[in-house]
Amino acid sequence: MRTIVAAVVLITLSNYTIAECNSEFIDPISDINWACMYPMSIAGVSTGGGEDTMNEHDSATCVCDDGDIPRVGLRYNLWEPSRIIDTVSDPYCMMPLGSELDSGNNKAKLAGGLSRSANSTRTFQQMHYYIFPVFQILDMFYDIPCIGDDGFDVAMMTEIVPTWNNDLLSLIINPEAILFGNPVTNLACAADATSALKGFPRKELFWCLGSWGNAYPLAGSITSTDYTEANIALAARGTYFMGRTGLLWETTDDGCHRKAAQIWRKDKYKFQMAKPTKDSHCIPVGRDAQLWGAGKHNLYSDNFMWMLFKKVDCCVSIW
Numbered sequence: 001m002r003t004i005v006a007a008v009v010l011i012t013l014s015n016y017t018i019a020e021c022n023s024e025f026i027d028p029i030s031d032i033n034w035a036c037m038y039p040m041s042i043a044g045v046s047t048g049g050g051e052d053t054m055n056e057h058d059s060a061t062c063v064c065d066d067g068d069i070p071r072v073g074l075r076y077n078l079w080e081p082s083r084i085i086d087t088v089s090d091p092y093c094m095m096p097l098g099s100e101l102d103s104g105n106n107k108a109k110l111a112g113g114l115s116r117s118a119n120s121t122r123t124f125q126q127m128h129y130y131i132f133p134v135f136q137i138l139d140m141f142y143d144i145p146c147i148g149d150d151g152f153d154v155a156m157m158t159e160i161v162p163t164w165n166n167d168l169l170s171l172i173i174n175p176e177a178i179l180f181g182n183p184v185t186n187l188a189c190a191a192d193a194t195s196a197l198k199g200f201p202r203k204e205l206f207w208c209l210g211s212w213g214n215a216y217p218l219a220g221s222i223t224s225t226d227y228t229e230a231n232i233a234l235a236a237r238g239t240y241f242m243g244r245t246g247l248l249w250e251t252t253d254d255g256c257h258r259k260a261a262q263i264w265r266k267d268k269y270k271f272q273m274a275k276p277t278k279d280s281h282c283i284p285v286g287r288d289a290q291l292w293g294a295g296k297h298n299l300y301s302d303n304f305m306w307m308l309f310k311k312v313d314c315c316v317s318i319w
Helices: 002-012 104-110 167-173 183-187 189-198 227-244
Strands: 040-042 045-047 061-064 071-088 099-101 113-116 121-124 126-131 153-157 221-223 249-251 258-260 269-275 304-317
Touching: 061 304, 071 227, 071 269, 121 227, 126 227, 153 227, 183 189, 221 227, 227 269, 227 304, 249 304
Parallel strands: none
Antiparallel strands: 040 045, 040 071, 061 071, 071 126, 071 304, 113 121, 121 221, 126 153, 249 258, 269 304
């Protein structure tokens, strides 16, 4: 918990002043749906309910060839709540910290919200990505080597990222958007949406967000008729964006290593809405909001906070 307190002190001592934001300081006990960390598998035996992604390496034992002598161990799988993403229409609204950084005259230029035209409905939001190692904060699972030991940090604030605030500039910086963000490749996302309805999305269609749309462009505006769905889509896009910037880490399927994932394994992630409403759903990437989003949008606030659960595959050595 000391890391969180330190972060708040740093914000207070910055050049910004703290303004009022429609949020409260996150409670890692009550704001997290702990059922989302299941199912958990130990040596091939699954405990708890919930949906899980298939892993071709699932077995009781594992071997890691990362030294002179191979390490033999037991497989351990669980879903770790280790990141927080907020998607906000109020710039610099730091929802997990229950505060807002006063941005002066720039606030109106960076503000988000919903806009409608005769042809489409678009949502623009700012995104903040926080490293929030819940297990470390609560001193849980400290004996599992694959659990992240990062301290609390604000890893990304899109208010200071020009490409997030300009679709054209994002296209220039990420030219692969021409290849993956077009009507032809969008047709493949129908299969991804169908897969997400009954389980997890298809990992090979990495540019698709199921029924939520496309991961490209890597910017803060997205077309969607459902405001809640648009926000979780931007949270998922923000996760993919972190990978493209080299700041997203995943465990390998064999459980032996952690690696930087420039192309995410999106079937290793699921979201839980923490604010404005604590939701009981554990939402894989791309699952249609008609199954989980009813009544979740607080009409008095356009700010959302999402808990990101990441699949951890770990080979725990037995010697």
